Amino acid sequence: MLQNLDRLLQEKHIRPTAMRLLVLDFLKSQRAAVSLNDLETAFHRSDRITLYRTLKTFEEKGLVHPIADGTGSVKFALCAGDCQTENHQDLHVHFHCSKCAETYCLPTTRIPEVSIPTDFAAEEVSLIVKGICGSCIPENAMQLQAKEQ
Template sequence: MVHTHNNNFEGLLEKHHLKKTGPRLKVLSMLSAKNVATSQPDLESVMSDIDRVTLYRILSAFEEKGIIHKVFDLNGTANYAMCSSGCGEDHHHDEHLHFNCTNCKNVYCLDELNLPPIKLPKGFKPEGFTLYATGLCPKCSKTA
């Protein structure tokens, strides 16, 4: 099963004209395995073989290419999640609800809840929209 994922990840890197390196494949594997957005410090803590600068460069390249998108948690820390297949280098399509759990502090991308079309006043040129909600995730609401 891991081999299949690696083939998919290699294809994704190839599609975006990025070299297929071990650290890049490992970051893709880690991010895709999680159901929550993940911060760089959290990734660093489980990937001791990838130094901070390399990880930062990988995350930046992935975000620039439309492979991952950045979402901020309640503390203002950047977290990263896999993009949908519709995202690309020129535009992210992450206009879905980002849910911040006030108890466990996890950030969830609720892809099924898209933002409605927003018409801005004349002269405004949006580069992206983000919608946040806060509260308790299903796991935390069960224990509350």
């Protein structure tokens, strides 16, 4: 497993340090995108600056992409394999759950092409869908049933 992580970092031209391997392993184990604060909580003995620099290096090398989900805290998720240095190719929809506050990548749901006037130049496209995730829906359904009874 550690060799796979090491190889992935090297493929992205990132020097595999102990912290980078730990952060990459943590990111791979997450279902939802993570913030710098999430990393700080997970690695409470680590320096915030080191964690921040690790995320920025991963972003610059096309290993993670940032997600501005409207919460005021940028979150990060692993990129698809075709992302390159400073050229992210994973134009997919993100979903922010209003109940649990998690943000998820929906990689099979592509962002539709948007027509803009010819005298405009798009630099970034993002689409955040807000609602209730699959993990929280059963909880809501049970609460509604209890109220009805």
